Amino acid sequence: MQAPADETAPDLALARAAASGDRAALRSVLELVGPSVLAAARSVLGGGHPDVEDVAQEALLGIVKALPSFRGGSSLVHFARRVAVRRAIDGLRNAARARRRSAELDESQAAASEPTMLERKHAMWRRLLAELPAAQAEALVLRAVEGHSIEEIAALSDTPIETVRSRLRLAKAALRERIASDPAFADVIGGDDDRA
Amino acid sequence: MIERDPIEQALADALRPARAPAPGDAELLRRLVDHAVLAPPPVAPLVRAGWLAGGGAGAAAVAAVLVVALHRAPPPPPVRVAAVPVATAAAPEPRVIAPVVELPAPSATVAPPPRVAQPSAAELFARANAARRAGRDAQAVADYHALQRAFPSSPEAVSSHMSLGRLLLDDRSDPAGALAEFDRYLARGAGSALREEALIGRALALGQLGRAEDERRAWKALLSEYPHSMYADQARDRVAALGG
Numbered sequence: 001m002q003a004p005a006d007e008t009a010p011d012l013a014l015a016r017a018a019a020s021g022d023r024a025a026l027r028s029v030l031e032l033v034g035p036s037v038l039a040a041a042r043s044v045l046g047g048g049h050p051d052v053e054d055v056a057q058e059a060l061l062g063i064v065k066a067l068p069s070f071r072g073g074s075s076l077v078h079f080a081r082r083v084a085v086r087r088a089i090d091g092l093r094n095a096a097r098a099r100r101r102s103a104e105l106d107e108s109q110a111a112a113s114e115p116t117m118l119e120r121k122h123a124m125w126r127r128l129l130a131e132l133p134a135a136q137a138e139a140l141v142l143r144a145v146e147g148h149s150i151e152e153i154a155a156l157s158d159t160p161i162e163t164v165r166s167r168l169r170l171a172k173a174a175l176r177e178r179i180a181s182d183p184a185f186a187d188v189i190g191g192d193d194d195r196a
Numbered sequence: 197m198i199e200r201d202p203i204e205q206a207l208a209d210a211l212r213p214a215r216a217p218a219p220g221d222a223e224l225l226r227r228l229v230d231h232a233v234l235a236p237p238p239v240a241p242l243v244r245a246g247w248l249a250g251g252g253a254g255a256a257a258v259a260a261v262l263v264v265a266l267h268r269a270p271p272p273p274p275v276r277v278a279a280v281p282v283a284t285a286a287a288p289e290p291r292v293i294a295p296v297v298e299l300p301a302p303s304a305t306v307a308p309p310p311r312v313a314q315p316s317a318a319e320l321f322a323r324a325n326a327a328r329r330a331g332r333d334a335q336a337v338a339d340y341h342a343l344q345r346a347f348p349s350s351p352e353a354v355s356s357h358m359s360l361g362r363l364l365l366d367d368r369s370d371p372a373g374a375l376a377e378f379d380r381y382l383a384r385g386a387g388s389a390l391r392e393e394a395l396i397g398r399a400l401a402l403g404q405l406g407r408a409e410d411e412r413r414a415w416k417a418l419l420s421e422y423p424h425s426m427y428a429d430q431a432r433d434r435v436a437a438l439g440g
Binding site for chain 1: 209
């Protein structure tokens with residue numbers, strides 16, 4: 001999907017001004033996309049995750065870095081949200097790798113309050129997401145959570161449609177296999193899908 | 197996919213974004229934006245030590261690019277870019293940045309884009325897609341239909357048959373209409389990138405219509421052309437359930 005040139009022209013002009021060093025324009029860009037960036041970070045990491053703020057900050061800096069490559073094929077908000085989703089997935093994967101830190105987090109959360117079954121289920125989905133290759137996880141989040149079509153994901157990520165489709169297929173297959181093979185996952189979230 | 201896949205649905209439930217800003221978001225965003233805009237060299241003091249420690253070279257590279265962008269660029273011309281409009285929250289936030297706003301036309305040094313009286317095919321398509329994503333289904337359907345009427349031979353109109361078909365299928369309001377859209381796509385866009393999705397859509401629409409034999413044939417057609425489709429398992433299950 002290609003966004004209309006007329007509709008994205010103001011975004012493109014703003015992005016170019018920002019990329020050329022105009023701080024007022026840069027501020028306008030970041031104020032425009034900031035709420036979406038923060039929402040995406042919270043969505044992927046979970047609202048209470050300690051890295052939400054850092055991921056949002058990193059995403060904003062990533063957007064600054066990527067502004068020169070913005071061509072107006074989508075709105076700035078969608079462009080920024082995709083950057084934020086990718087950063088948040090990276091954050092999720094980093095957190096998952098940091099076992100000691102995760103253990104501390106689990107302990108602090110357990111001490112604060114016993115997670116409900118629903119919270120455990122949501123946490124497990126995030127763990128599963130963190131185990132996927134980043135590109136697959138990104139495609140799946142853009143599809144399942146952000147509501148983009150395959151064509152839109154392809155345009156946002158500058159990736160062929162067939163590649164997007166393949167990433168989604170592989171991601172889902174990996175999730176199903178992982179859930180089926182691990183009793184801990186199957187016990188908590190196996191009921192979501194009798195094939196899972 | 198076209199009908200909500202259980203994996204996608206579960207993930208969407210788990211990662212559903214909050215609709216309303218949290219208390220303190222306005223201040224947090226102001227701080228984050230200030231850091232990103234104003235970061236002088238070195239950037240480290242602006243970012244929590246833990247972040248830089250965890251971010252490593254990647255974070256340093258981002259910071260370096262930011263610094264270069266802001267300090268090596270020529271002094272910016274006084275482009276007058278109006279502030280992003282804000283909406284006042286009920287309480288207690290004094291100022292909440294609107295998540296999506298219509299930017300005002302750029303200023304003197306950034307030429308305003310030419311305005312067209314009639315929406316283009318691309319504009320109608322983007323508007324319809326935005327309405328669909330926002331859950332404004334009636335508006336989306338109207339825009340897709342307007343696109344198909346006004347620009348019947350445009351690439352956007354061809355793609356819109358898929359988008360509209362999915363929409364009608366997802367809310368289960370008009371499976372016959374969805375089937376017609378998928379058939380139109382297949383007729384006009386045969387061999388195109390979304391043929392697999394169109395075949396899946398046909399089968400699902402026929403299932404919703406209760407046309408068992410046609411549904412069985414549709415799934416078999418999908419398996420014949422795309423044996424490794426994302427819906428292959430479901431297709432095989434349905435074919436078996438419908439008599440093989």
